[in-house]
Structures are given as structure tokens and as C-alpha cells.
Amino acid sequence: MERVVAEQPRAPRWRRAGVAVQWALVLGAVAALVLNRDRLPDPGALRAAAGRAEPLWLVLVVVGGAGSMGAFARLQRRLLRVGGLRMSLRRAFAITYAGNALSTTLPAGPAVSVVYTFRQFRRGGAPARLATAVILAGGVITTSAYTAIGTAALLAEPRSRGPVLAALAVPVAAALLAAPVLLRPGARRAAAGALRRAGGRAVAHPRVAPRAARAAAALAEARDVLRPSGRDWAALAALAVxxxxxDILALFAAAQAVGIAVPPHGVALAYFAAQAAGSALPLLPGGLGAVETSMAAALAALGAGPAAAVAAVALYRLVSYWAVVAVGWAAWAVLREGPRVSARARSARAGRLVLGCLRAASSGMALGMGYGAAAASAEPSRRP
Structure with missing residues (x-):
């Protein structure tokens, strides 16, 4: 009997083209490293720069990395509380670290992380609607804070202040001109009708309609499930910022630790440039390679020496990526314990393990600082 094999649908052309572009960028980066290997910083210079790192700044690197994860864990916990569910801080920390590890180390990590976080919220007692609303609202709030901080950094830089102000002036001027007209009820109704018709035509496109419908339904559900008060909004905004x-503080402290005198807004711009580079190459887990290269290049453009820039990025990524990933996988292993363990025992055990890993990471950093100081004492003191 002849078997009929169903033909697998091909991916859309735009998606295949995007994957091809990503691979081309990856191969181009590898080729650039090979062709410019003679221009890369000397490993000895990197060790010397890291060995002269200031201990107090290294402590701030660890504080910044832990504080960033802690703020996001508290943000999600606050949203759960707004929805009527109280979750222990230890369990919220464990879920945040584990979800981050999945997101930054696995193929299609962000999608896997969302599913994992949803299931953990459900295991913690959250209804499906609340778990979905918290994940969606948390993403929207943190993205808004990301945009606000990036805009502030661009405004603080004299070379970018003029173009940014010009770009912001266009919508502000349009709003000021439209405000007197929209005070009339008839004009408001006409404008609302025009916007609804334009939006309807946009979302009616075959490729847009299903996604638009799902997004609209998710937003409406989140609005119905979560009703933050003014105090809640203030706390959520502060935690998102x-x-x-x-995280930017961690990079700033790493730069200061190796003697790079860069203003905070310059470090923020280097940070956002690296985030953009990592997002442009989603095939790379955690933006490995793309983040480090773009971050070091941005610091060098701000006046840092190549060796010092690479050393600062290495210190920053050691804490903000590798240490956080290690803690996250440990938390993931504990949270996978079977139903024989109660939720209270799971969260307490996960919290103890997360805190233990953080202490171990801090101890390892201290040992590294001692080794670096000993190595630096054998060489002439050089500042980049």
C-alpha cells in the first residue's frame, strides 16, 4: 500500500530571507575576526587590565547584576499580587532566574522561557488568564522603561541631542496643533472614525489579521485581569526602570574597575547598542559574540583602549550573563522536583539554592580579584 506523506508547508519567503541574513552576519563576523586577528587586543594586556581592576567597583558589578534580576522578579511578583495571587519572593526569584537561563541559552529560548514561566505561575496557583496577563504586562512595562531610558541617554549625549529633539518635536507639534480641533465633539468623532477605519484596513491583511486578533484579545484580557492602583503603577514603573x-550600573562599574573614564550616559548608549546587536542576531544564544563585540567597540569609540574595553566587557558578561545563567539552571533543576514536594518546600529550597549560588559567585569574584592583584603586582602599573 502506497503511503502518502503530507508535504510540509514551507516557511514564508520573508522569514527564510531573514534567517539567511542572520547567517550571513554571523559568517561575516567570523570572517572579520579571522582577517583582523592581528589587530585584536593582546591576551597579556587583557590579563593586566583585569588584574588592575578595583575591588569596590567589582562589588558594584555583582550588585548591579543581582539588582537587575531582583527588580524584574519583584515586578512580576507585584503584578501577580495585583491579580490576587501572593507568591513568595524566593519562588519569584527562582522562576525569574530559571526563565532567564532558558531564554538566553536555548534555541528559540524566549518562546521556551515564556511557556516555562506561564507553567510555573500556574503551578504557583495563578489562573491561566492571570499568568498570561502578567507575562504580557511585564513585557510592555519593561519595554516602555527601556525606551524611556534609551531616549534619556540619547538626550544626554550632545552629539545626538539635536536629532532626538527634532524627532520628538514632530509628534509634539502635531499634538499641539490637533488639540484645539479635537476639543470639538464632532472633530473627535471624525478622527476616531478615521483611525478605526485605518486600523481595520491594516489588521485585515491576511498575514496580519490572525496576529492582530490574538494581540487585541490578549491586551483586552490583561486589562480585565489586572487593575493596578496608582501606587501599583508607581511601583511597577520604578521596578521596570x-x-x-x-544592568547599566553593572557595565559602568566594570568600565570604572579597569580604569575607563566614561560618563554614565555613554555607558548606557554602549549598553543599548549591544542590546540592539544581540537582538539583530537571535540565532546566537544570549547574543554571544554580537553583544561583546558591539559593546567593546562602543566603549573604544568613547575613548577606551581596546584591551581595557574588552576587559570591562568580559567582567560585565561574567557576572550579568554567565553567573546569572549558572544560577538560573540551578533554580530550574530545583523547580523541576516532582509533586511529592510541597510548593512551600520547593520555593524555600529554590530560594536557598539561588542565594547560595549568588554567594558562591561573589566568593569566586573575590578569589579572582586576589589573583588579579597578585598578577598585577609583578608588572609595572599601567593605566589605559
Whole structure:
């Protein structure tokens, strides 16, 4: 009997083209490293730069990395509480670290992380609607904070202030001109009707309609499930800003530790440039390679020496990526314990393990600082 094999649908042309572009960028980066290997910083210079790192700044690197994860864990916990569910801080920390490890180390990691976080919220007692709303609202709030901090950094830089102000002036001027007209009820109704018709035509496209419908349904559900008060909004906004500010602080402290005198807004711009580079190459887990290269290049463009820039990025990524991933996988292993263990025992055990891993990471950093100081004492003191 002849078997009929169903033909697998081919991926859309735009998606295949995007994957091809990503691979081309990856191969181009590898080729650039090979062709410019003679221009790369000397490993001895890197060790010397890291060995002269200031211990207090290294402590701030660890504080910044832990503070960023802690702010996001508290943000999600606050959203769960707004929805009527109280979750222990230890369990919220464990879920945040484990979800981050999945997101930054696995293929299609962000999607896997969303599913994992949803299931963990459900195991913690959250209804499906609340778990979905918390994940969606958390993403929207943190993205808004990301945009606000990036705009502030661009405005603080004299070379980018003029173009940014010009770009912001266009919507502000349009709003000021439209405000007197929209005060009339008839004009408001006409404008609302025009916007609804334009939006309807946009979402009616065959490729857009299903996604638009799902997004609209998810937003409506999140609005119905979560009703934050003014105090809640203030706390959520502060936590979202701290989520990014602590991570930027970690990079700033790493730069200061190796003697790079870069203003905070310059470090923020280098940070956002690296985030953009990592997002442009989603095939790379955690943006490995793309983040480090773009971050070091941005610091060098701000006046840092190549060896010092690479050393600062290495210190930053050691804490903000590798240490956080290690803690995250440990938390993931504990949270996978079977139903014989109660939820209270799971969360307590996960919290103890996360805190233990953080202490171990801090101890390892301290040992590294001692080794670096000993190595630096045998060489002439050189500042980049």
C-alpha cells in the first residue's frame, strides 16, 4: 500500500530571507575576526587590565547584576499580587532566574522561557488568564522603561541631542496643533472614525489579521485581569526602570574597575547598542559574540583602549550573563522536583539554592580579584 506523506508547508519567503541574513552576519563576523586577528587586543594586556581592576567597583558589578534580576522578579511578583495571587519572593526569584537561563541559552529560548514561566505561575496557583496577563504586562512595562531610558541617554549625549529633539518635536507639534480641533465633539468623532477605519484596513491583511486578533484579545484580557492602583503603577514603573538601570550600573562599574573614564550616559548608549546587536542576531544564544563585540567597540569609540574595553566587557558578561545563567539552571533543576514536594518546600529550597549560588559567585569574584592583584603586582602599573 502506497503511503502518502503530507508535504510540509514551507516557511514564508520573508522569514527564510531573514534567517539567511542572520547567517550571513554571523559568517561575516567570523570572517572579520579571522582577517583582523592581528589587530585584536593582546591576551597579556587583557590579563593586566583585569588584574588592575578595583575591588569596590567589582562589588558594584555583582550588585548591579543581582539588582537587575531582583527588580524584574519583584515586578512580576507585584503584578501577580495585583491579580490576587501572593507568591513568595524566593519562588519569584527562582522562576525569574530559571526563565532567564532558558531564554538566553536555548534555541528559540524566549518562546521556551515564556511557556516555562506561564507553567510555573500556574503551578504557583495563578489562573491561566492571570499568568498570561502578567507575562504580557511585564513585557510592555519593561519595554516602555527601556525606551524611556534609551531616549534619556540619547538626550544626554550632545552629539545626538539635536536629532532626538527634532524627532520628538514632530509628534509634539502635531499634538499641539490637533488639540484645539479635537476639543470639538464632532472633530473627535471624525478622527476616531478615521483611525478605526485605518486600523481595520491594516489588521485585515491576511498575514496580519490572525496576529492582530490574538494581540487585541490578549491586551483586552490583561486589562480585565489586572487593575493596578496608582501606587501599583508607581511601583511597577520604578521596578521596570531599576531592571535596566542596575544592568547599566553593572557595565559602568566594570568600565570604572579597569580604569575607563566614561560618563554614565555613554555607558548606557554602549549598553543599548549591544542590546540592539544581540537582538539583530537571535540565532546566537544570549547574543554571544554580537553583544561583546558591539559593546567593546562602543566603549573604544568613547575613548577606551581596546584591551581595557574588552576587559570591562568580559567582567560585565561574567557576572550579568554567565553567573546569572549558572544560577538560573540551578533554580530550574530545583523547580523541576516532582509533586511529592510541597510548593512551600520547593520555593524555600529554590530560594536557598539561588542565594547560595549568588554567594558562591561573589566568593569566586573575590578569589579572582586576589589573583588579579597578585598578577598585577609583578608588572609595572599601567593605566589605559
Amino acid at each position: 531599576l531592571n535596566w538601570a542596575f
